[in-house]
Structure formats: structure tokens, C-alpha cells
Amino acid sequence: MFIRKCNTVTRKVIMVLSLLFLALVTQLFCQVQSVETSQRTYVVNYTKMPPVIDGVLSLGEWAGASPAQGDFRLLGSGAPAQHQYGLQALWDDTNLYIALTSSETDIPSQEGFPGDDAINTWPGFVFRDKYEDVEFFFDPGDLADNVSDENKGDSYQIAVQLVNGVRPAGTVQPPYLFTAARYNALYGGITWNPRDIAVAVNLKNGITLEIAIPFSNLNMRYGKFLNADMGETDLEISGPPKNGDRWAFQAGRFKSDKTFPVWNFQPGKAIALHPYGIFTFAGKEAAGTSSTTPSPFVSPNLAPGVGLPPLNIAQPAPSISGAEQKRAEFKVGLPPLLTSGTLSIAAASAAPSIPSPIVFDKIDEGLQAIKQERRPGILLLTNPRDEFDQRVELILALPAFKNAISNMVMIRVDIDNNPHAMMHYGFYKTPSFVLFDSEGNLRRKIQSVADLESLLQELQNLK
Numbered sequence: 001m002f003i004r005k006c007n008t009v010t011r012k013v014i015m016v017l018s019l020l021f022l023a024l025v026t027q028l029f030c031q032v033q034s035v036e037t038s039q040r041t042y043v044v045n046y047t048k049m050p051p052v053i054d055g056v057l058s059l060g061e062w063a064g065a066s067p068a069q070g071d072f073r074l075l076g077s078g079a080p081a082q083h084q085y086g087l088q089a090l091w092d093d094t095n096l097y098i099a100l101t102s103s104e105t106d107i108p109s110q111e112g113f114p115g116d117d118a119i120n121t122w123p124g125f126v127f128r129d130k131y132e133d134v135e136f137f138f139d140p141g142d143l144a145d146n147v148s149d150e151n152k153g154d155s156y157q158i159a160v161q162l163v164n165g166v167r168p169a170g171t172v173q174p175p176y177l178f179t180a181a182r183y184n185a186l187y188g189g190i191t192w193n194p195r196d197i198a199v200a201v202n203l204k205n206g207i208t209l210e211i212a213i214p215f216s217n218l219n220m221r222y223g224k225f226l227n228a229d230m231g232e233t234d235l236e237i238s239g240p241p242k243n244g245d246r247w248a249f250q251a252g253r254f255k256s257d258k259t260f261p262v263w264n265f266q267p268g269k270a271i272a273l274h275p276y277g278i279f280t281f282a283g284k285e286a287a288g289t290s291s292t293t294p295s296p297f298v299s300p301n302l303a304p305g306v307g308l309p310p311l312n313i314a315q316p317a318p319s320i321s322g323a324e325q326k327r328a329e330f331k332v333g334l335p336p337l338l339t340s341g342t343l344s345i346a347a348a349s350a351a352p353s354i355p356s357p358i359v360f361d362k363i364d365e366g367l368q369a370i371k372q373e374r375r376p377g378i379l380l381l382t383n384p385r386d387e388f389d390q391r392v393e394l395i396l397a398l399p400a401f402k403n404a405i406s407n408m409v410m411i412r413v414d415i416d417n418n419p420h421a422m423m424h425y426g427f428y429k430t431p432s433f434v435l436f437d438s439e440g441n442l443r444r445k446i447q448s449v450a451d452l453e454s455l456l457q458e459l460q461n462l463k
Contacts, residue, residue: 042280052424057208110133135160141235161176166200179193378433379434408462
């Protein structure tokens, strides 16, 4: 009797333990399933003031972006990443901007690894035992390709070497890059060699990485794509995204210890394997809401036969108000621009004499004058040898613009003599403007302005 009761109790205990084990396995299975089947999404907001690509997330610089997303998981297992991560993105008509941060420190040195000539050499930082990098994968094409299939899936790949440094657009220097583009393949495609990516890496107290990826480089003018002869072309884009466009996107930390934290978890073992998460572009104002004025920055309308010599600025001796001040006169011996629209610049050639602004060719001197004179300021970053830039000089010399800036401090910087100025303000092409109020505070950054009316309004409203 006693033995029978013991057997009954034992069976009940075993049954309870079995049910508990089954419940635990079911819970773990469901958790794994939920990780496997989830797909992350992120809304990429449009910005009128691009971030400075310097490896420092300055106060307010990314304020217009959607909140940073963390919760990176290890490729394959789905386990939480050992360190904290944060991913944010912005876009404008020129670039996709991405910021990635991590609490990780003590990264093995990547100094001295080879550069990123993707045609003639294999970048050593990717293919050595102790490589450490951050990688971005994205596909602006058909989302039907965003499925887990080793023989399917299209992507651009950009791997960024983890060394301290700032790399302006158009240069080859640390931090080096590995780039690839391919159709229906996980690997290969290294002949895509974009030239205009700007990137900065800061390894102080963790990882801070900022990158600007130009939309203009997402095509085969910068090399060849693996398997492009199969007839697909949807990796190539002809311009910036539109509101509502969706890209497949992945970010990951490629580590030499063989653990790979990724933004969008997938259970495969290859970091390039789809599915990626989804970036949705949003926030750009409707086109044509501010002006119908043709842009001479895009389509010049000079009188027939008119040449475009560089602007000559006379620099007289310092005025009596201070040795640091210089006064200059615009001397442009050319007819005014012929344009149509509400601005009516051409009709203003007979306007009365207008005072010229105080002009500096050094940024620090100009900013000091803004504060001393209590005047608003305008910084023009320009290449006087470029045709578009010369046209800007003509525009600023016309009465409508000259009147708007007559009481300002103007800083006119030749970027050949000061290339770091472009990098400091986050610009990648000229002509670009930075506007300051009379307290010396930065009010607005305008990269390659394409709307005369808006530019004039910005200047008129600056105080």
C-alpha cells in the first residue's frame, strides 16, 4: 500500500515537472519565434540642416531625427548584444545621414591596415584576424527581394574601419571603407567604389560613428555590381528618395570574436543575409510651395555671350573703427542675370547705390566682427574657379541681394585655402551658406541653395 502511494506521488511529480518543462520550452520557442519573425522599422525624417560629420553628436544636431533605436541582437542566436547601441538617421536632397553609437570600449587597434582601393587591393581591416568594423547594408529597390534566401537579395554594403578619424567626402584616408554592391548574392561585388562618402569615427568612451551616404553615388557610374548582367537595375537610383519611399536597411557591428550584433535580427549566420529592417523616408515639404522662380544654380540664364570670371573683391586698408575690420566693394563688370518670376532681379540693375557689407576671408575674424558690430552674418563657402560659384557671386552682387546683406558681416571663404571649413559645417559641395544672428549664433545652414526666393527671404529675415 505504501509503495503504491509512493508510485502515485512519483507519477504526479513527474507529470507536474513534465508540464512545467513543456511550458518552459513553449515559452522559449515562442520568444525565439517572435525574435525571428519581427522586422524593425524606422522613420527617417527630412532635415534642412544636415549634421556635421565629425564623430561628435552635438546638442540638437540630431534632434530632428526619430528617437534612437537600440536593442541590437546577436546574429544567429538572437541573444541581446553585450553592449548598448543606438541608431538614428536623417536625409535631405543630397545624402542619407546615419549615426551609430555603442558603449563598447577596448577595441583592438586597426591602425596601419591597408586603404580602400576596392579594385586593386583587399582592405586589410576586413580580412585580417583582428578586424573590427561597423557595417551598413541597404537596398533602395524592390522589397520583394528582402527575404531570407542565400541566392536572392540585393544590397549595397559599406564597412567602416574602427579607427579615430574624420574622412571628408572625396578623400581616401583613415577611417578606411570597404564597399560592395551586388544582385542576388551575399558576397562579392567589390568593384562598386563610391567617391563621395563622408565618415567620422570617435572611439573616446565608446563608439560614435557618423556617415553621409550620397544618393548620387548609388549607381554603376562608380563601378560594376555583381550579377548586374542578370537584368536587374533596381539598386540604381536617379535622385533622392520621396516621402513614403521604403528601403531595406541593416546595421551591424562586425567583430573579430565572431559575435555580430545587428539592428534587425535574422537567424542566419551571414550578416549580409536578408531580411533587413525597413527605413521609411518622411518629412519633406511639398515641392513648389515657396517659389516658382527658376534657379540659376541649376539652370543658368545669363545673357548670351556673357563670361563668368571670378569675383574681384578690393580689400582697402582697415577702417578707423578697428584694425580687424575690412571693407570691400563688389566689382562685377557683367550684365545682371536674366530671370523670370517674382524676384525680378534683372529689372533692378538701375537701383540706387547700396552700401556693401563688411567682408572677411577668415572665419574667426568674421565671427568676432559679428559679435563686436552686433550685426548678423553670412558665411559663403565657395570655389571661385567653379562656374556655379561664380554665378552665385553675380547673384549676391545684384541689388535685391546686395540690399539684403548691406548691413551684415560677410565671410567669404575659398575652400581650396580652407578645406576644413566644409567638413566643420557638414557640407560636401559648394556654394553653401551659413547664416548667423547678431549674437553670433548659427541660425541656418544652406547647402547648395536651389531657390533664389527662399534665399532672399532668409537673408531679409536674419536679425
